[in-house]
Amino acid sequence: xxxxxxxxxxxxxxxxxxxxxxxxxxxxxxxxxxxxxxxxxxxxxxxxxxxxxxxxxxxxxxxxxxxxxxxxxxxxxxxxxxxxxxxxxxxxxxxxxxxxxxxxxxxxxxxxxxxxxxxxxxxxxxxxxxxxxxxxxxxxxxxxxxxxxxxxxxxxxxxxxxxxxxxxxxxxxxxxxxxxxxxxxxxxxxxxxxxxxxxxxxxxxxxxxxxxxxxxxxxxxxxxxxxxxxxxxxxxxxxxxxxxxxxxxxxxxxxxxxxxxxxxxxxxxxxxxxxxxxxxxxxxxxxxxxxxxxxxxxxxxxxxxxxxxxxxxxxxxxxxxxxxxxxxxxxxxxxxxxxxxxxxxxxxxxxxxxxxxxxxxxxxxxxxxxxxxxxxxxxxxxxxxxxxxxxxxxxxxxxxxxxxxxxxxxxxxxxxxxxxxxxxxxxxxxxxxxxxxxxxxxxxxxxxxxxxxxxxxxxxxxxxxxxxxxxxxxxxxxxxxxxxxxxxxxxxxxxxxxxxxxxxxxxxxxxxxxxxxxxxxxxxxxxxxxxxxxxxxxxxxxxxxxxxxxxxxxxxxxxxxxxxxxxxxxxxxxxxxxxxxxxxxxxxx
Amino acid sequence: xxxxxxxxxxxxxxxxxxxxxxxxxxxxxxxxxxxxxxxxxxxxxxxxxxxxxxxxxxxxxxxxxxxxxxxxxxxxxxxxxxxxxx
Numbered sequence: 001x002x003x004x005x006x007x008x009x010x011x012x013x014x015x016x017x018x019x020x021x022x023x024x025x026x027x028x029x030x031x032x033x034x035x036x037x038x039x040x041x042x043x044x045x046x047x048x049x050x051x052x053x054x055x056x057x058x059x060x061x062x063x064x065x066x067x068x069x070x071x072x073x074x075x076x077x078x079x080x081x082x083x084x085x086x087x088x089x090x091x092x093x094x095x096x097x098x099x100x101x102x103x104x105x106x107x108x109x110x111x112x113x114x115x116x117x118x119x120x121x122x123x124x125x126x127x128x129x130x131x132x133x134x135x136x137x138x139x140x141x142x143x144x145x146x147x148x149x150x151x152x153x154x155x156x157x158x159x160x161x162x163x164x165x166x167x168x169x170x171x172x173x174x175x176x177x178x179x180x181x182x183x184x185x186x187x188x189x190x191x192x193x194x195x196x197x198x199x200x201x202x203x204x205x206x207x208x209x210x211x212x213x214x215x216x217x218x219x220x221x222x223x224x225x226x227x228x229x230x231x232x233x234x235x236x237x238x239x240x241x242x243x244x245x246x247x248x249x250x251x252x253x254x255x256x257x258x259x260x261x262x263x264x265x266x267x268x269x270x271x272x273x274x275x276x277x278x279x280x281x282x283x284x285x286x287x288x289x290x291x292x293x294x295x296x297x298x299x300x301x302x303x304x305x306x307x308x309x310x311x312x313x314x315x316x317x318x319x320x321x322x323x324x325x326x327x328x329x330x331x332x333x334x335x336x337x338x339x340x341x342x343x344x345x346x347x348x349x350x351x352x353x354x355x356x357x358x359x360x361x362x363x364x365x366x367x368x369x370x371x372x373x374x375x376x377x378x379x380x381x382x383x384x385x386x387x388x389x390x391x392x393x394x395x396x397x398x399x400x401x402x403x404x405x406x407x408x409x410x411x412x413x414x415x416x417x418x419x420x421x422x423x424x425x426x427x428x429x430x431x432x433x434x435x436x437x438x439x440x441x442x443x444x445x446x447x448x449x450x451x452x453x454x455x456x457x458x459x460x461x462x463x464x465x466x467x468x469x470x471x472x473x474x475x476x477x478x479x480x481x482x483x484x485x486x487x488x489x490x491x492x493x494x495x496x497x498x499x500x501x502x503x504x505x506x507x508x509x510x511x512x513x514x515x516x517x518x519x520x521x522x523x524x525x526x527x528x529x530x531x532x533x534x535x536x537x538x539x540x541x542x543x544x545x546x547x548x549x550x551x552x553x554x555x556x557x558x559x560x561x562x563x564x565x566x567x568x569x570x571x572x573x574x575x576x577x578x579x580x581x582x583x584x585x586x587x588x589x
Numbered sequence: 590x591x592x593x594x595x596x597x598x599x600x601x602x603x604x605x606x607x608x609x610x611x612x613x614x615x616x617x618x619x620x621x622x623x624x625x626x627x628x629x630x631x632x633x634x635x636x637x638x639x640x641x642x643x644x645x646x647x648x649x650x651x652x653x654x655x656x657x658x659x660x661x662x663x664x665x666x667x668x669x670x671x672x673x674x675x
Contacts, residue, residue: 071641071645074622074641074644074645077644077645077648077649078618078648078649081648081652082614082618082648082652084652085610085614085655086611088656088660089607089611089659090607093663207646210635210646211636211637212635219636220635220636220637221635221636222635222636222637222641223636223637238637238638238641240623243623243624243626246623247619247623247624250619250623254618272674273667274660274663274674277656277659277663277664278657278664280656281653281656281660284652284653284656288649288650288653292649292650295645295646575596578600578603579599579600579667580667580672580673581667581671581672581674582674583674
């Protein structure tokens with residue numbers, strides 16, 4: 001059986017499974033559509049949260065991000081896991097106790113203000129829509145790479161599948177498909193990683209293999225890697241730079257993670273407050289299975305590439321063009337890898353032209369520049385099974401895993417978007433007397449509308465794929481996180497404070513990003529060049545989230561000091577959110 | 590909500606626990622893995638230093654322990670202060 005047929009079979013089976021689950025888990029009420037009827041087991045919810053959270057970026061790109069930079073990009077590992085500590089202790093249990101369906105609903109009720117509700121809806125929509133674009137394009141690309149369809153066709157297939165289970169099942173359908181998607185993606189990620197770790201270190205656990213002895217050289221794996229890299233003019237894998245910026249970026253990712261509405265609403269699905277606490281722990285267990293493996297995949301894949309390009313070591317000859325492994329040819333076709341024999345010696349020299357002393361070394365050895373001219377970081381995960389010489393079905397599994405990662409996150413985001421529209425705008429603002437049945441219908445219509453919008457934006461991405469994520473995290477950190485946290489931890493915080501805090505966080509963070517990345521990310525409209533010399537206090541736009549959060553907290557504090565305290569019943573509401581007793585009452589609603 | 594004073598004691602106990610957990614959270618990730626890494630660079634781990642291990646494995650493991658410890662401790666506090674869900 002050829003690889004294409006295998007890919008179609010494995011991906012087709014996984015899709016049939018998702019649709020089967022959707023039919024089994026149809027939503028019959030708004031409670032089921034928004035919160036899966038609050039009947040989800042905390043371990044199951046943890047697994048669904050892990051799939052909800054881990055996007056195409058985690059699955060496909062993160063190992064590559066770490067591999068090409070090394071220590072400094074540990075920020076992604078810590079930032080995207082450490083946010084769960086904040087969520088588990090500062091938000092999730094209390095919001096579950098509040099017992100409603102959406103994040104803007106808490107903001108609107110707690111701050112007794114429709115304005116606060118609408119501002120929260122706007123923040124949610126900006127965060128979730130920017131985030132979903134990346135998922136849809138990611139799914140389209142995964143399709144086109146593995147299933148030999150155009151990425152446009154791929155995007156339509158992906159949208160159609162999400163449409164079926166999200167519109168039909170709402171949160172209930174999404175929860176159980178996310179569980180299936182988690183299993184697909186973690187198996188796909190782990191199998192090649194285990195084999196590569198065995199080949200390089202003899203240790204079957206990649207996270208341990210990373211710190212083990214390399215069987216080829218008898219030295220620790222990281223020492224071998226550092227040696228090869230520095231000999232070829234690259235920076236050392238384990239050495240870092242600018243620790244304060246690293247810390248700031250990690251903080252930005254952590255606060256942003258804790259403030260993402262599509263993750264927060266997952267904790268509304270468990271039966272009890274105590275379950276919400278456990279569930280956050282389980283979510284991190286399932287996330288950690290991938291996140292502890294990713295840095296090992298990164299380092300090992302990088303080492304594999306180096307030894308493939310320099311089979312005799314750096315002192316010997318580079319790899320001959322005809323000796324390049326098969327996966328090299330396969331992936332060259334996709335444009336993710338590209339070689340160019342600049343000096344015409346029939347060999348491919350891979351090194352860092354701008355590294356210290358490399359110009360002299362190149363002149364001495366007759367190199368005419370780096371000849372591995374294209375090297376996309378996503379290749380490290382995508383080609384992993386081929387690098388480890390694993391059978392075709394593992395390659396097919398990577399295709400299914402990448403799609404599972406993209407689709408599960410997209411579905412979670414779409415639910416956050418549609419529930420904000422149907423529940424917070426249509427029901428709470430425009431038509432409070434709407435019947436449950438009509439609201440459920442509107443929830444489905446909003447979901448369908450959100451999918452159409454996401455598909456459109458996926459087909460016509462505004463040309464800022466990489467920056468989009470920075471915007472989503474920066475805004476989640478600067479708007480929703482502080483507002484939610486103050487709503488729980490400060491009884492004195494009033495509506496004026498919360499509203500102005502959110503607005504200042506939203507506007508200042510957006511303007512700071514737009515200043516360097518272009519207004520609404522339209523290239524050429526940026527007012528300052530995106531270089532370190534122009535940054536305010538040296539803070540890059542991607543690191544701005546915590547600053548926005550501090551501004552939000554500060555503005556909220558001073559505005560609320562200057563205005564009247566919230567009414568008694570709101571203070572009682574805060575009291576009741578703080579204690580778990582009585583959470584069951586929300587079930588009947 | 591009859592047991593008002595009890596709720597206050599419960600809430601301060603919660604805040605104390607959260608504070609302790611978040612101090613550990615910050616020390617491990619921002620401290621040992623990043624800013625304090627030079628201080629512990631003498632401790633070798635698998636070809637590199639302890640700070641690198643904390644950055645790529647250790648802090649995630651500590652986060653896990655923290656959340657489970659918090660959940661266990663809070664669920665116990667709920668019962669001690671009579672505010673658990675029946």
